[in-house]
Amino acid sequence: xxxxxxxxxxxxxxxxxxxEKLGHEVIPPPPVTRKTIELGARYAxxxxxxxxxxxxxxxxxxxxxGAETIVMLGGSGPCRFGYYAQVEREILKxxxxxxxxxxxxxxxxxxxxxxxxxxxxxxxxxxREVWNxxxxxxxxxxxxxxxxxxxxxxxxxxxxxxxxCYEKAVKAITEVGDKxxxxxxxxxxxxxxxxxxxxxxxxxxxxxxxxVGEVFMMWEPYVNLDLxxxxxxxxxxxxxxxxPSDWICENVLFNPRHMLRxxxxxxxxxxxxxxxxxxxxxxxxxxxxxxxxxxIDGVIHVLPFTCMPEIVAQSILPSVSRDYxxxxxxxxxxxxxxxxxxxxRIEAFVDLIREKKQVTA
Amino acid sequence: MRIKIGIxxxxxxxxxxxxxxxxxxxxGTEIVLSQKTNKExxxxxxxxxxxxxxxxxxVFLGHVQDLARKxxxxxxxxxxxxxEPRRFLCPKxxxxxxxxxxxxxxxxxxxxxxxxxxxxxxxLPVEMYRLxxxxxxxxxxxxxxxxxxxxxxxxxxxxxxxxxxxxxxxFNETEKNKALKRTVLKNNQxxxxxxxxxxxxxxxxxxxxxxxxxxxxxxEMGVEIITSKMFSEAEINSGLKRLRxxxxxxxxxxxxxxxxxxxxxxxxxxxxxxxxxxxGPDSIIMDLIxxxxxxxxxxxxxxxxxxxxxxxxxxxRxxxxxxxxxxxxxxxxxxxxxxxxxxxxxxxxF
Numbered sequence: 001x002x003x004x005x006x007x008x009x010x011x012x013x014x015x016x017x018x019x020e021k022l023g024h025e026v027i028p029p030p031p032v033t034r035k036t037i038e039l040g041a042r043y044a045x046x047x048x049x050x051x052x053x054x055x056x057x058x059x060x061x062x063x064x065x066g067a068e069t070i071v072m073l074g075g076s077g078p079c080r081f082g083y084y085a086q087v088e089r090e091i092l093k094x095x096x097x098x099x100x101x102x103x104x105x106x107x108x109x110x111x112x113x114x115x116x117x118x119x120x121x122x123x124x125x126x127x128r129e130v131w132n133x134x135x136x137x138x139x140x141x142x143x144x145x146x147x148x149x150x151x152x153x154x155x156x157x158x159x160x161x162x163x164x165c166y167e168k169a170v171k172a173i174t175e176v177g178d179k180x181x182x183x184x185x186x187x188x189x190x191x192x193x194x195x196x197x198x199x200x201x202x203x204x205x206x207x208x209x210x211x212v213g214e215v216f217m218m219w220e221p222y223v224n225l226d227l228x229x230x231x232x233x234x235x236x237x238x239x240x241x242x243x244p245s246d247w248i249c250e251n252v253l254f255n256p257r258h259m260l261r262x263x264x265x266x267x268x269x270x271x272x273x274x275x276x277x278x279x280x281x282x283x284x285x286x287x288x289x290x291x292x293x294x295x296i297d298g299v300i301h302v303l304p305f306t307c308m309p310e311i312v313a314q315s316i317l318p319s320v321s322r323d324y325x326x327x328x329x330x331x332x333x334x335x336x337x338x339x340x341x342x343x344x345r346i347e348a349f350v351d352l353i354r355e356k357k358q359v360t361a
Numbered sequence: 362m363r364i365k366i367g368i369x370x371x372x373x374x375x376x377x378x379x380x381x382x383x384x385x386x387x388x389g390t391e392i393v394l395s396q397k398t399n400k401e402x403x404x405x406x407x408x409x410x411x412x413x414x415x416x417x418x419x420v421f422l423g424h425v426q427d428l429a430r431k432x433x434x435x436x437x438x439x440x441x442x443x444x445e446p447r448r449f450l451c452p453k454x455x456x457x458x459x460x461x462x463x464x465x466x467x468x469x470x471x472x473x474x475x476x477x478x479x480x481x482x483x484x485l486p487v488e489m490y491r492l493x494x495x496x497x498x499x500x501x502x503x504x505x506x507x508x509x510x511x512x513x514x515x516x517x518x519x520x521x522x523x524x525x526x527x528x529x530x531x532f533n534e535t536e537k538n539k540a541l542k543r544t545v546l547k548n549n550q551x552x553x554x555x556x557x558x559x560x561x562x563x564x565x566x567x568x569x570x571x572x573x574x575x576x577x578x579x580x581e582m583g584v585e586i587i588t589s590k591m592f593s594e595a596e597i598n599s600g601l602k603r604l605r606x607x608x609x610x611x612x613x614x615x616x617x618x619x620x621x622x623x624x625x626x627x628x629x630x631x632x633x634x635x636x637x638x639x640x641g642p643d644s645i646i647m648d649l650i651x652x653x654x655x656x657x658x659x660x661x662x663x664x665x666x667x668x669x670x671x672x673x674x675x676x677x678r679x680x681x682x683x684x685x686x687x688x689x690x691x692x693x694x695x696x697x698x699x700x701x702x703x704x705x706x707x708x709x710x711f
Binding site for chain 1: 442449604
């Protein structure tokens with residue numbers, strides 16, 4: 001099978017490794033560009049959210065490059081994401097592409113159906129091989145997340161150097177085939193990245209800005225117009241509120257530490273929003289409160305235009321902002337968002353926070 | 362003095378008003394409704410909401426402000442998570458009471474009830490009992506009120522299925538002969554009358570201001586209408602068979618089920634989809650319906666409503682759609698472009 005899948009930040013590296021280990025030919029879609037988004041916006045429903053449009057663009061480009069099978073995640077609502085794959089299949093069918101689509105819906109208690117859905121992906125591999133592939137993927141995801149966390153910490157000291165080093169590491173991880181090599185590459189890159197923080201100027205207390213919101217917009221650098229890199233260039237320490245490994249810990253592995261963390265943010269959100277609203281709306285509110293308590297200087301809330309859960313969060317965040325005196329900037333992005341406009345807003349936001357910090361200090 | 366409870370005339374008012382009003386009135390409270398949607402309400406709603414919220418929620422905010430001005434003691438805003446097993450409502454309904462609280466500080470206290478029938482059916486009576494205890498100490502009174510409310514809701518559903526408008530049922534104006542022609546449609550009698558399916562959410566279909574009185578306009582044009590609210594569970598389920606994955610929104614199920622049922626049975630000559638701009642579930646559902654109709658070659662018109670929609674434009678589009686349907690029927694040919702396609706025929710009719 002020639003497999004392709006949608007992009008979401010660095011996750012394609014892990015997925016590529018997974019499907020290659022399972023013996024498929026993998027054709028990852030070309031990186032998200034203007035063209036991807038234009039293709040998606042042309043064929044996807046008008047006021048669907050941006051992730052759907054990017055997905056459609058990815059699939060079209062992937063199929064053009066020769067992929068035959070699309071692998072896509074499903075869901076159980078109430079966020080639209082759970083029905084993405086269904087509408088994407090119809091769009092591509094109407095465009096005349098010939099393809100298979102494998103939709104991985106959560107089991108919802110029906111494990112036989114779940115395993116049946118997954119069977120073609122297994123490609124007749126034995127349990128041990130599947131296990132090895134999965135553990136390798138898990139290690140890759142963890143390594144990538146760790147490197148990214150470090151990058152965000154050190155990029156303020158040497159922006160270009162840190163990014164160069166990070167990109168080199170990511171490229172190396174793309175090509176690793178086993179855990180030993182992965183470990184070596186990762187530890188080497190970690191050491192290199194750590195060097196940047198050693199030369200830091202200790203008198204400099206950097207501004208800290210946390211990014212909360214919808215995960216696709218947070219993880220895919222092209223659609224959020226390189227928000228983290230831009231902020232880093234302004235000397236701001238960025239904190240990304242969620243990583244793919246966190247999501248897996250919470251929703252697949254049920255890691256107790258992460259479950260506890262969930263309880264903590266739920267408790268923090270209680271006075272503002274005391275219920276699940278789909279997607280990551282609850283997280284956005286709860287984590288903003290937690291960041292405010294941790295004396296983070298500001299929060300940037302990113303969401304795709306028309307995102308339902310985040311609109312609920314967006315309506316509530318002004319109250320959090322008022323109560324904790326926490327500056328919040330909401331960025332609602334879609335295919336029309338342009339770099340220059342965004343840059344102006346971010347610059348203004350950072351300037352205001354810097355001013356505020358100096359006045360209060 | 363009786364406690365005044367305000368119910369906004371928006372969103373799920375068009376589905377569950379009778380349930381709540383019967384229950385609350387039986388417990389000795391007075392129900393105050395907000396005005397019918399008008400320019401001022403919409404304006405107030407837009408002013409207080411986040412820009413990219415959908416129109417129905419903005420309208421709801423306007424209604425809440427209207428109630429606040431009417432000096433009610435409580436405003437009744439239930440938190441609907443799910444009204445049937447395995448299905449949700451839109452995430453905005455889930456967060457609605459919280460959104461209201463933060464967007465409109467200083468309104469009267471909100472009576473908060475949670476409706477979540479996703480896992481167990483018994484959740485509703487328990488929750489209603491909790492609500493009832495605020496007004497009376499007598500559990501039998503609550504039980505009686507609950508029973509009556511359920512009965513009224515049932516008969517309301519029956520009336521809606523027959524084609525009465527919700528507001529006419531609420532205020533006992535059913536004799537006003539405003540019923541849409543469900544029975545006629547079913548029997549397929551008048552062959553020469555144009556029949557149209559109106560697919561959308563109840564708060565768009567039945568709010569005359571928001572949809573610019575589309576029901577009346579169509580009726581004046583001599584069209585028979587069936588709305589997506591006028592389908593029984595069985596009919597909707599038979600329509601849903603076309604889907605590969607069960608749909609997890611209740612409204613989505615109703616709209617797509619009824620649209621596919623109409624497509625299968627060919628009861629109507631075409632359908633009109635009424636969508637509010639930026640409606641999350643509908644962005645996907647309506648696209649699926651549109652594609653299915655396009656493939657089958659059945660005419661389908663999508664009307665997207667937002668606070669900027671103008672009546673003139675809507676009328677023009679409706680008239681054009683109806684004219685084309687009539688033309689298609691008279692010629693009895695498939696020259697009609699379903700939607701977004703060029704007319705593909707050997708010899709041009711022009």
